[in-house]
Amino acid sequence: MTTATAVEKREGKVRPEPTRGGRIYSPNVDILENREELLLLADVPGARPEDINIQYENGELTIHARVDSRTEVGEAQFLACEYGVGDFHRSFQLGESIDNSKIHAKVKDGVLTVHLPKTEAVKPRKIAVKTA
Amino acid sequence: MLLSRMVPTGFNDLRREMDRLFQDWMPGDGNFFRPSVFPAVNVWESGDTLYAEAEIPGVTMEDIEVSVVGDELSIKGTRKPMPEGDYTFHRQERGTGEFCRFVTLPMPVNAEKVEAVLKDGVLSITLPKAEEAKPKKINVRTS
Structure with a gap:
């Protein structure tokens, strides 16, 4: 569970340096783990694959998804506005136990899936017991 | 939830x-x-058309049902649970399950011409206003 604690501590503390206007939102995520990998699912509605930037550096995973406004400025008159549209950004401290050459990600229906395979060193290994 | x-x-x-x-x-x-509430809905108008939009990431076309009755728009659907596998959760912020949302529109719409598009987890609904709700220009004649 060391990974979960690390995620908890740093999450939300890293601020993106905005290079364009607009609001930045923190996506809702699920973080899962099994023997082989950590799996991260993030809701990034409106983001296309080419607009998503994922970086893993010094044990820190950063997700940035660029989302452009979907309403034409000027003409539109809002009658109900329950959410805002803007980029998604979030960082996670994952420790050093991730094999960064094997990280792969895909996006489908606005959900980003990032597979973070563990390094061989930290994978649990079952030791076969033989009879003498 | x-x-x-x-x-x-x-x-x-x-x-x-x-x-x-x-x-x-x-x-x-x-x-x-x-x-x-889920999903959150934005509604705006532009000319003779109302637009409604909702962010429903992870919901596919087969799992969503959009209908309009009179001036009431309903969005029903299901967000499927987690992928298969022996995963344990460290963090769970994304909800799953069924959802249903009703939105009362400010004016009647032409239900026949309502169009809904689902792309990248964003549901966009175009609702042309009903004829009787469109603004009418009244010509003033000189007598």
């Missing part, structure tokens, strides 16, 4: 801290800063 986001990142940090503070003694999940 499905949760939706409404506020920018800066406020989220504070909100998360507040959530954590209250989580221990609040009934439910303690997230009283979050809207308890």
Whole structure:
């Protein structure tokens, strides 16, 4: 569970340096783990694959998804506005136990899936017991 | 419960801290800063058309049903649970399950011509206003 604690501590503390206007939102995520990998699912509605930037550096995973406004400025008159549209950004401290050459990600229906395979060193290994 | 986001990142940090503070003694999940509706819906008008939009990431075309009765728009659907596998959760913020949302539109629409498009987790609905709701220009004649 060391990974979960690390995620908890740093999450939300890293601020993106905005290079364009607009609001930045923190996506809702699920973080899962099994023997082989950590799996991260993030809701990034409106983001296309080419607009998503994922970086893993010094044990820190950063997700940035660029989302452009979907309403034409000027003409539109809002009658109900329950959410805002803007980029998604979030960082996670994952420790050093991730094999960064094997990280792969895909996006489908606005959900980003990032597979973070563990390094061989930290994978649990079952030791076969033989009879003498 | 499905949760939706409404506020920018800066406020989220504070909100998360507040959530954590209250989580221990609040009934439910303690997230009283979050809207308890899913999906959140934006509605705007432009000329003779109403537009409604909802963010429903992870919902596919087969799992969504959009209907209009009179001036009421309904969005029903299901968000499927987690992928298969022997995973354990470290963090679960994304809700799953069924949802149903009704939105009363400010004017009647032409139900025949309503169009809905689902792309990248965003549902966009185009609702042309009904003939009787369109503004009419009255010609003033000189007598």
